[in-house]
Amino acid sequence: MSTAGPVIDEALVARLISDQFPEWAGLPIVAASPQGWDNRTFRLGDTLTVRLPSAEGYAHQILKESRWLPYLAKHLRIAVPKPLELGHPAHGYPFAWSVNAWLDGQVLSLAAIPDEAALAMELASFLVELRAVPTDDDAPRPGPDTAHRGGPFAYYAPEARAALRSLDVESPVTDQVIDEALASQWASPPVWFHGDVGVDNLLIADGRLAGVLDFGCCGVGDPACDLVIAFTYLSDDSRPVFRRTVGLDDDTWRRARGWALWKAAITLVSPGAPQARRTEQKRAFAAVLRDVSGD
Structure with missing residues (x-):
């Protein structure tokens, strides 16, 4: 069972984005609703989302999605998330995280x-x-x-x-x-x-x-x-x-x-x-x- 993870909020996302992807610094950050359990998701501007594992037991999921979603997308007609960047641990947040394209709906x-x-x-x-x-x-x-x-x-x-x-x-x-x-x-x-x-x-x-x-x-x-x-x-x-x-x-x-x-x-x-x-x-x-x- 996964233990409680770090506090994940808009302020953390803003710091991570500012340091690692400064081209997106300053874009509005809004928590998605409803939120998932394994990962926390935030909308970044109009066209991006940020996805962060909520605890250690889920940290591998970001790496899996970054590896396999582009492959699956080539074979599927229905849209699936499109990973754009992979972030690294920083500011007390201990896991890899991702920036993905926003999907409408x-x-x-x-x-x-x-x-x-x-x-x-x-x-x-x-x-x-x-x-x-x-x-x-x-x-x-x-x-x-x-x-x-x-x-x-x-x-x-x-x-x-x-x-x-x-x-x-x-x-x-x-x-x-x-x-x-x-x-x-x-x-x-x-x-x-x-x-x-x-x-x-x-x-x-x-x-x-x-x-x-x-x-x-x-x-x-x-x-x-x-x-x-x-x-x-x-x-x-x-x-x-x-x-x-x-x-x-x-x-x-x-x-x-x-x-x-x-x-x-x-x-x-x-x-x-x-x-x-x-x-x-x-x-x-x-x-x-x-x-x-x-x-």
Whole structure:
């Protein structure tokens, strides 16, 4: 578990920019909203963002994104962050940090969506395209650097069961979800996965998917973790559209349900989880159970 990191605010960003990239000194700096957990993001002027890891356990993500985002961008039609500069530790801030091009749009958690089924197709199509990106031998593999996304669900199953017991919601159905998620593994060659397809990492413009943010957990392995958005956001009507379009087998879908149940349980058991996230994960928990009953 990562320990508490340094204080990251506009003043720190201003000092770092002034010293290391003086051509951008004096540009207005505004904290992004909503903020992520692993990294803090600030808008710099009209066309730039600054991204800083919040603690040591996330410091590798900036280096990974700087290495792999330009490669992924060449194969993807939807916009992804474009790293421009890599900053170095200074002013008491101990990690590498990055300056990226600003991407226009509004995060999905705040956006109005006129056609959810169309969005479900766009999300699924992006994931299909991501899976098709060639996998280099040195591409990141599942493990600590991907927060174990893309690896076997077995890594998180004990935590899921413990959280469900703590919430007093463990049942034969939740046992079924976890058991089915554990019963298979990705048997095909490893493919690219994003690792954190959530409502604050998806950009919407004019009701359409316009960009995908935060590739800090990305890697190559099992793409099941990327399907969790089907339960955290999509409705019972649009979820089948997503499932058909994403084109993965039933075992992968069952592993995705396990990932979704784990995420819901650990969020709901956390007393510090924001209310918006608790509401989202209560919805996901119920959606997983309905999805099982519909099989």
